Amino acid sequence: MNAYQEFRIIGSRPVRPDGLDKVTGRARYGADLSMQGQLYGHAVRSPHAHAIIQSIDCSKALAMEGVLAVMTGDDLVKPGNEMLGSGEGAMALKDLVPMVMSQGKVLFHSQAVAAVAATSPELAAEAARAVEVTYEVLPAVTNVHKALAPDAPVLHHDRFPDDYPAKPTNLATHISLTVGEPDAAFARADVIVEQTYSVPMCHQGYIEPHACVARVDAAGRVDLWCCTQGHFAARHFTSAATGIDLGKITVTASEIGGGFGGKTTIYLEPLAVVLAQKAGRPVKMVMDRGDVFRATGAAPGAETRVKLGATRDGKLVAADVDCLMDSGAYNGGPAAFPVYMATACYKLTDARSTGRSVYTNKPKIHAYRAPSMPQVTLGFELAITELAAELGIDPIEFRLINAVEEGDANMMGAPYNRIGLRECLEVARNHDHYKSSLTDGVGRGVAMGYWINAGMQSSAILNVSPDGHVAVLTGSPDIGGSRASMALMAAEVLGIPFDHVQPQVVATDSVGHTDVTGGSRTTLATGQAVIQAAEQCVAEMCRRAAIEWGVEPGVVAWSQGAAHHGDQTLTFEELASRAGTMGGPLTFSSSLNSTSAAPAFGVHICDAEVDKETGRTTITRYTAIQDAGKAIHPDYVEGQMQGGAVQGIGWALNEEYLYNEKGVLENPGFLDYRIPVASDLPFIDAVIVEVPNPLHPFGVKGVGEVPIVPPMPAIAEAVYQSTGVRFRDLPLNPPKIVAALTDSRALLPDPQ
Amino acid sequence: MNKPLNKMAVQTTVNGESTAFLCSPGQVLSDVLRDELELIGTKIGCNTGDCGACSVLVNDRLVCSCLVLAAEVEGQTVQTIEGIAKGGELHPVQQKLLEHGGLQCGICTPGIVVAAKALLEHNPNPTEEQARYWLAGNLCRCTGYDKIIRAVLDAAKTLREEAA
Ligand code: FES
Ligand code: FES
Numbered sequence A: 001m002n003a004y005q006e007f008r009i010i011g012s013r014p015v016r017p018d019g020l021d022k023v024t025g026r027a028r029y030g031a032d033l034s035m036q037g038q039l040y041g042h043a044v045r046s047p048h049a050h051a052i053i054q055s056i057d058c059s060k061a062l063a064m065e066g067v068l069a070v071m072t073g074d075d076l077v078k079p080g081n082e083m084l085g086s087g088e089g090a091m092a093l094k095d096l097v098p099m100v101m102s103q104g105k106v107l108f109h110s111q112a113v114a115a116v117a118a119t120s121p122e123l124a125a126e127a128a129r130a131v132e133v134t135y136e137v138l139p140a141v142t143n144v145h146k147a148l149a150p151d152a153p154v155l156h157h158d159r160f161p162d163d164y165p166a167k168p169t170n171l172a173t174h175i176s177l178t179v180g181e182p183d184a185a186f187a188r189a190d191v192i193v194e195q196t197y198s199v200p201m202c203h204q205g206y207i208e209p210h211a212c213v214a215r216v217d218a219a220g221r222v223d224l225w226c227c228t229q230g231h232f233a234a235r236h237f238t239s240a241a242t243g244i245d246l247g248k249i250t251v252t253a254s255e256i257g258g259g260f261g262g263k264t265t266i267y268l269e270p271l272a273v274v275l276a277q278k279a280g281r282p283v284k285m286v287m288d289r290g291d292v293f294r295a296t297g298a299a300p301g302a303e304t305r306v307k308l309g310a311t312r313d314g315k316l317v318a319a320d321v322d323c324l325m326d327s328g329a330y331n332g333g334p335a336a337f338p339v340y341m342a343t344a345c346y347k348l349t350d351a352r353s354t355g356r357s358v359y360t361n362k363p364k365i366h367a368y369r370a371p372s373m374p375q376v377t378l379g380f381e382l383a384i385t386e387l388a389a390e391l392g393i394d395p396i397e398f399r400l401i402n403a404v405e406e407g408d409a410n411m412m413g414a415p416y417n418r419i420g421l422r423e424c425l426e427v428a429r430n431h432d433h434y435k436s437s438l439t440d441g442v443g444r445g446v447a448m449g450y451w452i453n454a455g456m457q458s459s460a461i462l463n464v465s466p467d468g469h470v471a472v473l474t475g476s477p478d479i480g481g482s483r484a485s486m487a488l489m490a491a492e493v494l495g496i497p498f499d500h501v502q503p504q505v506v507a508t509d510s511v512g513h514t515d516v517t518g519g520s521r522t523t524l525a526t527g528q529a530v531i532q533a534a535e536q537c538v539a540e541m542c543r544r545a546a547i548e549w550g551v552e553p554g555v556v557a558w559s560q561g562a563a564h565h566g567d568q569t570l571t572f573e574e575l576a577s578r579a580g581t582m583g584g585p586l587t588f589s590s591s592l593n594s595t596s597a598a599p600a601f602g603v604h605i606c607d608a609e610v611d612k613e614t615g616r617t618t619i620t621r622y623t624a625i626q627d628a629g630k631a632i633h634p635d636y637v638e639g640q641m642q643g644g645a646v647q648g649i650g651w652a653l654n655e656e657y658l659y660n661e662k663g664v665l666e667n668p669g670f671l672d673y674r675i676p677v678a679s680d681l682p683f684i685d686a687v688i689v690e691v692p693n694p695l696h697p698f699g700v701k702g703v704g705e706v707p708i709v710p711p712m713p714a715i716a717e718a719v720y721q722s723t724g725v726r727f728r729d730l731p732l733n734p735p736k737i738v739a740a741l742t743d744s745r746a747l748l749p750d751p752q
Numbered sequence B: 001m002n003k004p005l006n007k008m009a010v011q012t013t014v015n016g017e018s019t020a021f022l023c024s025p026g027q028v029l030s031d032v033l034r035d036e037l038e039l040i041g042t043k044i045g046c047n048t049g050d051c052g053a054c055s056v057l058v059n060d061r062l063v064c065s066c067l068v069l070a071a072e073v074e075g076q077t078v079q080t081i082e083g084i085a086k087g088g089e090l091h092p093v094q095q096k097l098l099e100h101g102g103l104q105c106g107i108c109t110p111g112i113v114v115a116a117k118a119l120l121e122h123n124p125n126p127t128e129e130q131a132r133y134w135l136a137g138n139l140c141r142c143t144g145y146d147k148i149i150r151a152v153l154d155a156a157k158t159l160r161e162e163a164a
Helices: A019-023 A059-063 A093-100 A121-130 A144-148 A182-188 A231-242 A269-279 A289-295 A336-341 A373-391 A395-402 A421-430 A482-494 A522-549 A572-577 A634-653 A711-723 A734-747 B029-036 B092-100 B109-122 B128-137 B146-163
Strands: A039-045 A051-057 A067-072 A112-118 A132-137 A171-179 A191-199 A211-216 A222-226 A249-253 A283-286 A302-310 A316-328 A351-359 A442-451 A456-464 A470-474 A501-505 A557-559 A562-565 A568-571 A587-594 A600-610 A617-627 A684-689 B008-014 B017-023 B055-058 B061-064 B077-079
Touching: A019 B092, A019 B109, A039 A121, A039 A269, A039 A289, A051 A112, A059 A067, A059 A121, A067 A121, A067 A269, A093 A231, A112 A121, A112 A269, A144 A316, A144 A351, A171 A336, A182 A302, A182 A316, A191 A373, A211 A269, A222 A231, A222 A269, A231 A249, A231 A269, A269 A283, A302 A373, A316 A336, A316 A373, A336 A351, A336 A373, A373 A395, A373 A442, A373 A711, A395 A421, A395 A442, A421 A442, A421 A600, A421 A617, A421 A684, A442 A711, A456 A522, A470 A482, A470 A522, A482 A501, A482 A522, A522 A557, A522 A562, A522 A568, A522 A572, A522 A587, A568 A572, A600 A711, A617 A634, A617 A711, A634 A684, A634 A711, A634 B146, A711 A734, B017 B029, B029 B055, B055 B109, B061 B109, B092 B109, B092 B146, B109 B128, B109 B146, B128 B146
Parallel strands: A039 A283, A222 A249, A316 A351, A470 A501, A617 A684, B008 B077
Antiparallel strands: A039 A112, A051 A132, A067 A112, A171 A351, A191 A302, A211 A222, A211 A283, A302 A316, A442 A600, A456 A470, A456 A587, A557 A562, A562 A568, A600 A617, B008 B017, B055 B061, B055 B077
């Protein structure tokens, strides 16, 4: 039962508090801050994908007039076995430090090997070119199968996976999980489908490149400004990489121009800090777009073998999933999520799931929106669709027969609480889109998706000013409208107007620890902290009113933004303006480690038409249906659903990292790495389903990630329905489609 | 310190104000706007003309300011995102983006506002398809463009009603 059942302004669509600054160009993002006397940092990057650094000579660069500092990997800590961070951003220090700057070995092209700071960006670039680095070049491997071959160049000679202790290999992780007796269950199946599906490595594609400014004061205290999904994580990682005490670093999060998981880590921050320390002046660093593609983020490519068995009546009885993922140069642990979650939408008591991740000479992979789930779900959901077709059952009907509901467990073991998957499927089945007939040449696909969603640590401070306005301070960077959610939740509890709440994202010293904006956790967990702080405020105001009236606090009720007892009333404004004489300033704080997260489920319907001559796929209609628990600000819930769906469309149709045999990325720019543009798309119909999360006072469920999970299988099926050719390897770009259609035409009987 | 060697003096009008700046011959307009004139509303997503975040108007023509040499605006008029709202009153495109929730992270928003304003000056009554093709040079990774296109079409309607 949710603590709040009826809402006054939750679910309305006010203009976001930070909107005006963002439509007028005043909002300050990572690259928008400059400090007096600042220098410009520039990284020297490796021209090789795999090499041993023999020497680095910075003397010529340092001798240039206007060059004030140089650094190499020797200026960062020598990492041991520490683990940093949590959730999507977790990583080992021994992976973080060399990822930020090589310490002797280069494992991917454009890895930073040194950096310089100079008085102008041009001079810094020139000085970077003057740094002399000699390399012993090693053969590079960018393909996971080649990386697993016995004669492959090995990236990490000091890493021995548990099951291959004898000699180092490029196998980074190998996890396996079995529930029930899948082999026996397959023997009971009437129909079995077994196929392999693949998805390429891609990039989160945020429009804002990484940027930061660092300043070190005379006492050695560091002030760091950066665009990040989590400034507490940025502080922790920067401290660990530089060896500077955590307590001596203050991080302020700038506005953030997109992240999608890719800004849960650090790249430039420790470089700017070390250069600022050495030069005694602030240092600003902005990454070039090409380096963003070559040296950051990247979501793992994956190959997934899926075997499913069902009985004639449409009951899924067994599953076996084997997912092989690319980890890039360091351990990004991508294989765990597919192992635990591949089957999460389905009632399955007998299943096996295996995941492996492999080192390759590519940037270390990072979280990208529901990390690893789109990749494995392409395989699982397409196999489900293929199985439904073999059984002659409607794809939504087949899913309804097998979809999980409250009380069912997934492979992680814990039974689901109240979830909304079946509700989403019912909405899909009855949606005008699904019922509409298809015109000639247009195909339709349906798929569903799951994401676990995170809770984790959040904090909030609520300060009431004498005029009755309220500042709500949190540590969650606002990546897609979270300030609006925070203000709505505070205003709801306090009973005051939305625009009397000023939500702010404050620096690491100014609010309690808060984990990254990621894992679809901000509205849920930081929102909970805000709700709790607002509830403390209400309780204190009721207590003060009770003293004023000489009654027990328990008899004072709060409603409509005022304390009431009998016919006596004290409004929020009155209590705020008299705070000084009624007990002192009104300030409240709340911190928590939320265990209230509930999983998200979504169902997408896609219509697509393939031009058989050019191979171009046009998405003609798209509907995304999702259980949001309770939509706090529906515009931004719909926005997450639409944005996630379109990222999935891009990945399905075009996006792909293309490497040459030397390990050099051949499409490191938006011209050749083509993300969807406005003219590629129809409107994306977003349908919010609300099955409240019983663990959250308002019923909130995380919404940000799951929308990227269903698109790839939905689109691949629609393309199959349009062309009659089954594609199991993405992206479905025009050359691939033309080639396949040409092949299939060649097989047709001669029309003569 | 920066050596002022080899700098050119440029006289121009930016957001209605007569403005002079020094730049090197190879410097692009976006750099001068952001670093010299402190107009940081013009954003840089790529520096190669592929993302549209740096969109500005030069003599009312929509350009990527990362592809225009700063020296080229000598004697021209430049309008940036900072000059779109007049006297504190938002342009309908700005207002409608706010009302429709047409921004998430907001990094693409200045470029979208400038480009959409230019569209509506060329074509007061665009179809959905025309709006989509006009804005095809402005990348947005967050929104899927749905609410942006709705906002632009709605702003067009407002402008037509104001003109009627
Ligand atoms: S920064 Fe100019 S088009 Fe991207
Ligand atoms: S709102 Fe983030 S890129 Fe458009």
